[in-house]
Amino acid sequence: MKSIWIVDDDHSIRFVLEKALAREGLPVRSFSQSRDLLAALEEDTPLVLVSDIRMPGGSGLELLATIKKRLPGLPVIIMTAYSDLDSAVAAFQGGAFEYLPKPFDLSRAVELIRRAMEEGQRESVVEEAQVQMPEMLGQAPAMQDVFRAIGRLSQSHVTVLITGESGSGKELVARALHKHSPRADGPFVAINTAAIPKDLLESELFGHERGAFTGAQASRRGRFEQAEGGTLFLDEIGDMPLDLQTRLLRVLSDGQYYRVGGHSPQRANVRVVAATHQNLEALVREGRFREDLFHRLNVIRLRLPPLRERREDVPLLARYFLQRSAAELGVEPKRLSDAALQRLVGFDFPGNVRQLENICHWLSVMAPSQVVEAKDLPQELLAGVPVAAGEAGAAPVPALGGSELPSAAPSPGATLPGPQADAWVAEMAREARRLLAAGETEVWDRLTRRFEASLILTALELTRGRRIEAAQKLGIGRNTITRKIQELGLDA
Incomplete structure (x- = not known):
């Protein structure tokens, strides 16, 4: 078993730490100066390094910099009797796991060393698994279904429609479809149809001839031409204006289109992958x-x-996003404590993977220490409601939307006795039966939207429009209620 290395020119510090760690059954090796430790590194490596910050023959910060070049994943705890801001900042900027001011409580020091051991072992496993990071990550059954579908489509030129909420990674799927297709050597061209003004979108898609409109000083290739022989990704296709939908249909039907102001048909050898959150x-x-x-x-x-x-x-x-953010910033990757990780897992993430990525980047910059505790997370997570134990992989209740609930629905938040609750459920069942018997589609979505709208409007009425208070009463996060209000069209 690898040991814990301690380097400090103070014999008493080394002695008490050695004895305390020995009582815990942890192997220890001590050094009085950094050059002896560096020499020992030629033959062995520690599990955790505990170093004083000021020593003759080389400071702890200089040792930290050297260690991080040779063993970037090694947890290093910096000790100092000089509890000043500069020392703390320098230690963390250098990639220290934690900063331990002297005099310290011995039990706290041992606890910190144990935590460093656990984090070091955990991160070493993660780093090994992420040496060759794939373009997409996912162990959940739903993501495995997506991966299997991409595999089945790998030799196909067929048009694909990707649906999913904003931030869920639709463009990553489109890029994976392109990368694993016969068109992989061709270009991948993406355009967000919702981000381009209507009067410019036609030219963006199909190009234009010189003089086609004011300001058209030269001919310009559109995205279809740019994607020739490859894949064109049309993001947020649901926002495309109706007149352009007609032109797109023509391209998909016969493979031809005209530049704006052009008279000669252009052939389109392009695979179209479209996406929408609608x-x-x-x-x-x-x-x-x-x-x-x-x-x-x-x-x-x-x-x-x-x-x-x-x-x-x-x-x-x-963990992947924290490592990537650290690489971009040139700092040591932050690590998540078990409590912080549990908070993340329990959060609903209305912004999906993109929101998680942004949070990890924020933590890489703003978290006060190398190990991110639950209290260090941004306020949006601390205000969120964690899922109950055992629900980690469960899908939530899908979103419902529409106008009103059946008239017999009681006020949300009321504690119903059994018969009243049964009557309310029975009324909803009758409404569902009526819609299904009439051959209506999207019954689940319609009833769920009506249910959610009723809950939110009632809570807002009770709180006089105060959204945060309404969210607290409903037991949901403030971001969730804001997103639902927008989805259900309640803010009109």
């Missing part, structure tokens, strides 16, 4: 999306699960 079937019913275009796009549909439906992937993703 319900396209609902948009078709509302007349906001062409039904014929929907069927052209909906040849193969891949549903990308939101992060709350794949909670078991949160630890793997979080």
